[in-house]
Amino acid sequence: MKLIGKVVIITGSSSGIGRATALKFAQEEARIVVNYKSNADGARDVAKEIEILGGKVVCVQADVSDSQQVKKMFTRAVKEFGTVDILINNAGLAKAKPFFEITKEDLETEFGKNFFSMVYCAQEAARLMQKNGGRIINMSSICGGVDSSPCTSILTFTTAKAAVSMLTKVLAKTLAPKILVNAVAPGFTLTRFWEGMSKKDEGALLETTLTKSWVTADEIANAFIYLAKSDSITGQVLVVDGGYTINNR
Numbered sequence: 001m002k003l004i005g006k007v008v009i010i011t012g013s014s015s016g017i018g019r020a021t022a023l024k025f026a027q028e029e030a031r032i033v034v035n036y037k038s039n040a041d042g043a044r045d046v047a048k049e050i051e052i053l054g055g056k057v058v059c060v061q062a063d064v065s066d067s068q069q070v071k072k073m074f075t076r077a078v079k080e081f082g083t084v085d086i087l088i089n090n091a092g093l094a095k096a097k098p099f100f101e102i103t104k105e106d107l108e109t110e111f112g113k114n115f116f117s118m119v120y121c122a123q124e125a126a127r128l129m130q131k132n133g134g135r136i137i138n139m140s141s142i143c144g145g146v147d148s149s150p151c152t153s154i155l156t157f158t159t160a161k162a163a164v165s166m167l168t169k170v171l172a173k174t175l176a177p178k179i180l181v182n183a184v185a186p187g188f189t190l191t192r193f194w195e196g197m198s199k200k201d202e203g204a205l206l207e208t209t210l211t212k213s214w215v216t217a218d219e220i221a222n223a224f225i226y227l228a229k230s231d232s233i234t235g236q237v238l239v240v241d242g243g244y245t246i247n248n249r
């Protein structure tokens with residue numbers, strides 16, 4: 001798929017990986033919907049950068065764990081740009097909590113943010129893509145099935161990301177042949193998620209990878225671009241982890 005002029009929604013693009021992805025798609029001359037939940041300043045900054053690049057962009061506030069807000073976000077995207085060609089289901093957040101303290105509310109909230117949100121967005125996107133085709137690319141994690149060892153303290157996130165990886169495979173079959181569905185599973189990627197970590201902990205964490213370094217948000221963005229352009233890859237979870245997985249098998 002050529003990306004020029006294509007309309008891409010990137011959920012959670014007010015910071016981190018989503019932000020880097022929005023900028024990469026803008027460089028490819030796609031039209032961008034920057035979604036955010038609370039960080040309006042971050043979303044505005046991304047939009048400004050895209051406009052400086054000469055790109056077309058709209059910012060839409062929506063909590064993607066709420067199906068009604070997701071519907072409104074897609075309605076806004078269609079009003080602005082006419083359709084949606086690519087969905088990057090990126091928004092998500094990990095919250096640590098000991099197993100015995102996890103409540104029904106925690107499960108609902110965490111699965112709402114990290115999994116239900118992806119289903120709601122994929123439903124709206126697939127409806128729009130049915131005629132002309134499209135791409136849905138989900139954000140998983142190495143926690144979501146590759147290896148649970150760095151993820152035991154964030155049980156709800158880990159299990160939600162495992163669900164995202166399987167959702168990707170099921171949707172690839174359900175939505176073929178016009179809509180291709182894939183996921184990216186990052187390893188340790190330097191964003192605000194890791195802020196406040198001591199140098200000692202950072203050293204120990206990166207020692208578990210083969211590259212001995214952080215994955216950058218830009219590299220994850222490149223993986224999204226690669227999968228969006230592909231006309232042959234579907235149902236895959238692309239691991240981008242500096243060799244963490246192979247080093248820990």
Ligand SMILES: NC(=O)c1ccc[n+]([C@@H]2O[C@H](COP(=O)([O-])OP(=O)(O)OC[C@H]3O[C@@H](n4cnc5c(N)ncnc54)[C@H](OP(=O)(O)O)[C@@H]3O)[C@@H](O)[C@H]2O)c1
Nearest residue numbers: 012014015016017036037038039063064091092141189191
């Ligand atoms: N960093 C890593 O090492 C790593 C590894 C594996 C997977 N991931 C995944 O990568 C994705 C991006 O994370 P990041 O590291 O780039 O962290 P980040 O900078 O904190 O970005 C998270 C983004 O998600 C948005 N968001 C969260 N909940 C939302 C909701 N309910 N509705 C709409 N937007 C919501 C945030 O928006 P607001 O701030 O505006 O609320 C923010 O833009 C997440 O799915 C994360 O699980 C990250």
